[in-house]
Amino acid sequence: MKVVIDEPIPDKKQCVDSLRNVLDALYVLNGKWRLALILSLVQSSKRFNEIQQELTGISSKVLAKELKDLELNDFVVRQVYSTIPVSIIYEATAYSRTLKNVLGELSAWGGQHRERIKQSMRKQS
Amino acid sequence: MKVVIDEPIPDKKQCVDSLRNVLDALYVLNGKWRLALILSLVQSSKRFNEIQQELTGISSKVLAKELKDLELNDFVVRQVYSTIPVSIIYEATAYSRTLKNVLGELSAWGGQHRERIKQSMRKQS
DNA sequence: GTGAGTAGTTACCCGAAGGTAAGCGCTTAC
DNA sequence: GTAAGCGCTTACCTTCGGGTAACTACTCAC
Numbered sequence: 001m002k003v004v005i006d007e008p009i010p011d012k013k014q015c016v017d018s019l020r021n022v023l024d025a026l027y028v029l030n031g032k033w034r035l036a037l038i039l040s041l042v043q044s045s046k047r048f049n050e051i052q053q054e055l056t057g058i059s060s061k062v063l064a065k066e067l068k069d070l071e072l073n074d075f076v077v078r079q080v081y082s083t084i085p086v087s088i089i090y091e092a093t094a095y096s097r098t099l100k101n102v103l104g105e106l107s108a109w110g111g112q113h114r115e116r117i118k119q120s121m122r123k124q125s
Numbered sequence: 126m127k128v129v130i131d132e133p134i135p136d137k138k139q140c141v142d143s144l145r146n147v148l149d150a151l152y153v154l155n156g157k158w159r160l161a162l163i164l165s166l167v168q169s170s171k172r173f174n175e176i177q178q179e180l181t182g183i184s185s186k187v188l189a190k191e192l193k194d195l196e197l198n199d200f201v202v203r204q205v206y207s208t209i210p211v212s213i214i215y216e217a218t219a220y221s222r223t224l225k226n227v228l229g230e231l232s233a234w235g236g237q238h239r240e241r242i243k244q245s246m247r248k249q250s
Numbered sequence: 251g252t253g254a255g256t257a258g259t260t261a262c263c264c265g266a267a268g269g270t271a272a273g274c275g276c277t278t279a280c
Numbered sequence: 281g282t283a284a285g286c287g288c289t290t291a292c293c294t295t296c297g298g299g300t301a302a303c304t305a306c307t308c309a310c
Binding site: 033058061065085 | 267268269270276277278
Binding site: 047048049060061063064085086087088 | 285286287288289290
């Protein structure tokens with residue numbers, strides 16, 4: 001590891017790296033519903049219609065597409081249980097659960113963000 | 126079958142709340158460049174062209190639009206310094222810095238996600 | 251005055267994301 | 281047999297995020 005003195009900002013490399021990491025993460029996680037869908041399934045496995053009820057507003061078309069994508073990328077498993085009639089349950093994989101901290105922080109931030117918005121609404125009126 | 130305590134999952138409310146929080150957070154933070162742009166400016170204030178070089182691939186049009194959006198939402202301040210010629214510096218606000226944990230977790234996850242992808246590439250070849 | 255740099259704006263275009271609505275194959279309930 | 285629920289699929293359409301490229305207005309250096 002050679003240290004080069006002509007780097008004005010000391011930890012520039014770290015900055016560039018973390019930027020790249022975030023860009024890479026966004027590449028997979030980007031989308032209106034994706035992270036929320038993962039969170040929903042991490043909280044508990046669900047069937048198609050249950051998810052659709054929880055994520056109010058998502059259309060069946062988009063949900064089906066998102067589930068397929070997430071299955072391909074190993075975030076979700078589609079389990080078919082041979083009950084009568086068959087139950088189709090979507091389950092989060094262990095890999096989805098590596099997003100636990102991300103989702104936790106995002107939820108915390110989202111909560112305080114909503115509070116902030118409420119405050120600024122009050123001021124305006 | 127109706128159980129008297131008709132909440133089967135003990136902390137269901139928490140689940141629904143965190144889901145709503147994530148949805149609310151995504152509403153503001155969603156977009157291909159948004160979070161990366163915020164991170165870049167949290168790391169250090171920059172001028173227009175510097176940002177464009179760091180976020181390789183972003184067009185001037187999209188960058189200008191994103192900066193305007195972020196300024197409106199109080200994530201970024203556009204500072205004009207009357208040097209000769211004037212320097213226009215974009216700075217992250219304190220509110221951007223409340224995203225520190227989110228960005229940290231996202232970066233950490235992005236890093237290990239890239240490793241994982243590399244592994245699976247190797248297996249396939 | 252010519253070229254380069256800064257900080258954008260404008261016009262045009264494309265593709266993907268996402269919404270709407272309808273339908274399908276299956277089964278169970280009435 | 282008819283309706284209703286489940287798990288989707290299909291066709292259609294709209295919106296918008298985003299890319300390209302050209303251009304502007306200003307200043308400085310040569």
